[in-house]
Amino acid sequence: MRKILIVGAGQSGLQLALGLQSKGYEVTVMSNRTADEIRGGRVMSTQCMFHTALQHERDLEINFWENQAPRIQGLGVSVAAPDSSRAVDWLGRLDGHAQSVDQRVKMAGWMETFAQRGGQLVIHGAAVSDLDFFARTYDLVLVSAGKGELVSMFERDAERSPYDTPQRALAVSYVTGLGPRPEHPDTEAVRCNLVPGVGELFVMPSLTTSGRCDILFWEGVPGGPLDVFQEIRDPAEHLATTLALMEKYTPWEYARATKAELTDAGGTLAGRYAPTVRKPVGRLPGGGAVLGVADVVVANDPITGQGSNSASKCAAAYLASIVEHGDRPFDEEWMQGTFDRYWQTARHVTKWTNAMLAPPPEHVLKLIGAAGELPPVRDRFANGFNNPTDFEDWFYDPEKADAYLASVTPA
Numbered sequence: 001m002r003k004i005l006i007v008g009a010g011q012s013g014l015q016l017a018l019g020l021q022s023k024g025y026e027v028t029v030m031s032n033r034t035a036d037e038i039r040g041g042r043v044m045s046t047q048c049m050f051h052t053a054l055q056h057e058r059d060l061e062i063n064f065w066e067n068q069a070p071r072i073q074g075l076g077v078s079v080a081a082p083d084s085s086r087a088v089d090w091l092g093r094l095d096g097h098a099q100s101v102d103q104r105v106k107m108a109g110w111m112e113t114f115a116q117r118g119g120q121l122v123i124h125g126a127a128v129s130d131l132d133f134f135a136r137t138y139d140l141v142l143v144s145a146g147k148g149e150l151v152s153m154f155e156r157d158a159e160r161s162p163y164d165t166p167q168r169a170l171a172v173s174y175v176t177g178l179g180p181r182p183e184h185p186d187t188e189a190v191r192c193n194l195v196p197g198v199g200e201l202f203v204m205p206s207l208t209t210s211g212r213c214d215i216l217f218w219e220g221v222p223g224g225p226l227d228v229f230q231e232i233r234d235p236a237e238h239l240a241t242t243l244a245l246m247e248k249y250t251p252w253e254y255a256r257a258t259k260a261e262l263t264d265a266g267g268t269l270a271g272r273y274a275p276t277v278r279k280p281v282g283r284l285p286g287g288g289a290v291l292g293v294a295d296v297v298v299a300n301d302p303i304t305g306q307g308s309n310s311a312s313k314c315a316a317a318y319l320a321s322i323v324e325h326g327d328r329p330f331d332e333e334w335m336q337g338t339f340d341r342y343w344q345t346a347r348h349v350t351k352w353t354n355a356m357l358a359p360p361p362e363h364v365l366k367l368i369g370a371a372g373e374l375p376p377v378r379d380r381f382a383n384g385f386n387n388p389t390d391f392e393d394w395f396y397d398p399e400k401a402d403a404y405l406a407s408v409t410p411a
Helices: 011-022 035-039 051-059 103-116 128-137 149-153 235-249 307-325 332-357 362-371 375-384 388-393 398-408
Strands: 003-007 026-031 072-080 086-098 120-123 140-143 169-176 189-195 199-208 211-220 268-271 281-283 289-292
Touching (some): 003 011, 011 026, 051 307, 103 120, 103 199, 140 149, 169 235, 332 388, 362 398, 375 388
Parallel strands (some): 140 289
Antiparallel strands (some): 072 086
């Protein structure tokens, strides 16, 4: 039986561990926190998983919260005018529903399931020196812990990383008490509110430790009026600042948030990081090699909501590659090939995300505006969150955009 070590207990690491476990591998997961510590700690992310990523969980029968989490049926886009009115407002319909489950709920639950099924769970913060030893005792070591010392083993891929500084300041609040959108009161949807030159506000229904909630997520241009959360330590002040900025820049969202309260004392998060693609093979001082997973090697800004989706797709690609490889050695050539398999989809996510961080070109503004009048355009944009590869055919190139609009505009 092949022995595999996964360092990190997030979406990708645990999904891969549970998948390998179901195939008969001897799997060890190393986490720096227990399930109870995760469940009772601070929120770790925003997350909205679309159909393809959710299907990977269904395939492994680990979609434990599917009947509890809100079923997200659409994706709405609003663009603020200079006077804070809405210049654009539309809702695209998803072909397959999306869902958001607080990672405190999911990761804690998956860790417990992994242990109950006989997996070895080690609570220990790993250092590079630890991996030097483990690389000699396991057939394969995978690093899926996207922060800290271990990431430094993976070299930045400059050709695939156009940014070397953070492009957004991030601020998250998990809340209860949010009212429905009056335009679509019966439709659960992710709302993307674009404030040109300032940043973006995302609002999404989710499931947290105490039940249904909504996530308020500001992405602010660094140095701009939304970049004010870095020094805030008090959760109540964090929420009050979030709401004050909503009142100023997205009053249509603030109107339904006047009774919003934090879900719990750990329901806020703030930070920033530079979007980075790294080389997938980490080389250890003792000569061994480890393979980077998900945001260890492809860390995109969350502006396109792809983090947990990419993590799920990476885990699925790596699982298939490991199983197909049989009893052959997991050498560096195999590691590079396994990453390349994942990159075939991840590259489209990176291209789209980096494009959305930049000021939109004229043809993109034209597409967003046209979506308000043309249902096929808004539905296609919404479903691009599930399949970012599709943007290649109509989103980046002005001529392709014009041709697409001509094809869906009534004569």
